[in-house]
Amino acid sequence: MADSYRFHFYVTSSDEKTLEVARQMEEALSQKFEGMEFEIKNLFEGGNAADALQDGVFSVPSLVKKMPEPIAQVIADFDNNADILIAVEKLSDSN
């Protein structure tokens, strides 16, 4: 049985542009990791800063593969759609 995948997308804004990037990212991830869980985490809201520290995040925005371990972080120009797709591939290869 395949491990379940969980991703955190850490951001510093919840504006429309960021949400559109997140939507594209979630779509790309869902095509690669069936049944995966995806969560947007604005560092300025709730306990997300603490979660970032727990995830070993040192840069925001970043995409984190939380599960399965090992945790992996990708930094990219996420405004660039091509970089989103490459980020997903990189995380796929990080297992």
Place this chain on the structure above:
Amino acid sequence: MKHVLVIDDDESVRDAFEIALSSMEVAVEVTSVNNGESGVEKAVAMTPDLIFLDLKMPGIDGVETLRRIRAAGCESPVYIATAFMPEFLDELALAAKEGLRFGLSQKPLTGEQIRMIAEGSIEGLDREGVGNDG
């Protein structure tokens, strides 16, 4: 040649960035300044590929520096360096609500982390870009 601007009042931090970025595979020219006012001037003059900006500095702080950089029309990617602690993040949250776009980097960064941010932000993900925890 890629251009990175480092704005930080701590000389040891500026040196750390220069050492880390000088060992990247792609040629990177690093310009360092020790205050926000000079940082704004350099940013506007250079339009660098990437800017690392300290949050807490004498004179104008990182947020005001970013505000002036954006007001002058420079849209270079900016990473503000700070601890991910509420006392620092509250000010940055207000800046984000103003519509200022920026990234954050945890402080302090290792040389490898500096290179990962630069590679991801400047070059795309055609080389390294994934960091495993542990």
